[in-house]
Amino acid sequence: MPVTATPDARGEHMWDAVWGQDDAVRTLRAAAEDPAALTHAWLIVGPPGSGRSTLARAFAAALIAEPGDEAAARQVLAGTHPDLTALRTEQVVIRIDEARRLVERAYFAPSLGRYRVIVVEDADRMTERTSNVLLKALEEPPEHTIWVLCAPSDADLLPTIRSRVRVLRLREPEIADVAALISQRTGVSAEIAEQSARHAQRHIGMAQRLATDAEARARRAETVSAVLRVRGVGDAVEVAGDIVRVATDDAKALTAQRDAEERAALLRTLGVAEGAAVPPAVRSQLTALEDDQKRRATRSLRDGIDRVLTDLQSLYRDVVVLQFGRGDSLINREYESELRAVAADWSPERTLTVLDRIAETRANLEQNVAPLLALESMLLTVALGLTP
Template identity: 30%
Template sequence: MKLANIIGHGEIIRALCRAVEQNRVSHAYLFAGPDGVGKTTTALAFGAALLCRQPDCGDACGQCRDCRQVAGQNHPDLHRIAPEGASIKIGQMREMLRRITLSPYQGQRQIFLVEQADLMTHEAANCLLKTLEEPPAGTVLVLISDRPQALLPTILSRCQIFTFHPLPAEQVAGILERETAVSRDELELLARLTGGCPGRAVRLAGMKGGYFAVRQRVVDMAAGLGRASVTEACRQAALLAEDKEQALVYLELFLLWYRDLLVWTETGAPGLLFNQDYLPLVDREARFYSRTRLLAIIKEIEGTRDSLLANVNTRLALEMLFMRLAGAA
């Protein structure tokens, strides 16, 4: 859990190390960028550096008790706040404020990582804003977001913002080689398909049933649903609803597929596609949809994903989605 071990994002890593080394740490940061690009990994490594008893050039030593606790995800002064269901709620922010008023348990700082910060409810965001206006000494907040534009401008103005950009495919392949057991041919293709986001690549590489087999099924389902009957759409939904976690993975791949159709419709640029190896099928399927229809489908899939995370009835949510994909609802 060291900043030096993070592949890519060199300018950000150097800036964070310099802030720790020079003791010029801001009270609030925003790590922004696409899902899986390395924001949370960097935030955890930054937290380790801030809590380390004997930092080396602004980075965690990796050996002391604090570093071991961060690596073991049990440091009492490193707190992670994530959405409960579809949002971060006011109660979670109030609990964070309560903890902030307390002294650090075993060091000089408390670190709070707010993951998917753009999913804060309006009440939770306003509660956080009060903390940012009068931050207590020794408290460092790191907001992590795929959609920083959804945050209140008053929150953005009080954070030091670091924007994470997708990594080159060769760097993603290197991370896959280190973190997974996929073959060389598969990791190179997977690195390209995931748009420079190593976290997404690692997640998909570990997919139950194998990424490439599951992706083939998703592509087949998407192509078939566009012209399916209501009965067939419901049958497909029922099969997928048997495993909620798997269903969430499928929805992510559906998003990538329809996103590719939209990008191809708008640009005709193969290099911008995630599924570049399916180009003939992308070209064929894109002809069946208008830009407006594709935007609506993407919104529907995102809404269904959020509903599943909020613990609605999985089968019912998928049936409604698949009927809409079939044009029946």
């Protein structure tokens, strides 16, 4: 159930937004209040949607704000406090120059708060070279700097990083609890909240999006139904193309307005009037912005396709469950008759082969494989039981 923060004598409310992680909150509250319990570097791990970033921000607020200083705590939670440096990359990987800037900030003394806190929300997106940039800062940390890394699993980071941090594991919430939270937050019906929590596989953010976006629910249903109808090469090619097209349209919709606003803001900062020609002297800054936006668009597209692959994993996970005689915990209950038909037609080995191919496809997309080719290959396995 949700954590209900009881304000202590200092009136702190920074933990209110943390949901369902009572043990983790107790650990971090104790560390923030007692220097003897505080470690210079933390790694918060948990499944997507478990609240890693929210917990990291709450911990940062407890570390930075003086006891009773709720204004400072609100600044940290809003991301505007000078002693908080947070990195949440919207690109394929965290770039090495971004890591170097974090390390530079780590050696600054706190300006207003008790500690300087560096939060890396997507630590699993660091390459080996980028991870190595952090190592010295983690090995020889400044006295008043605390690192907080977030990742789905500690296995996503290099052993050299893992050995220098304290790992805090978050629990995965129950579907009923996520549904109750979503219903409370959004006012949607209990039925839609439960379905959204189940389809999102307990991912709170994704469940909220599904619950409040009828088009997102419809797109998921259309994709799942289409994949269940794949029977041959032609179907595989057609459905792969549809998935990439929809993901591309979604990525454009998510980034187009923001790209335009960023471009306009940069031009205003550079003193270039709207509609005027861009002077050669500032074109490099505009080009740098456009390059960042292209990388963000690539990340958005891959994230969209990855969400589809997550849905397909849940689909064939349900098939395996049925093949082993368990039908009481289906994620995709709405398709039970179709799933039972697949479970009867396929061997468990074929289903597991498909699940392996979906996992391989997710990994391949992270290695810059063309999305359309990757999806076509994966769906051929679905259609024909082929192995690569």
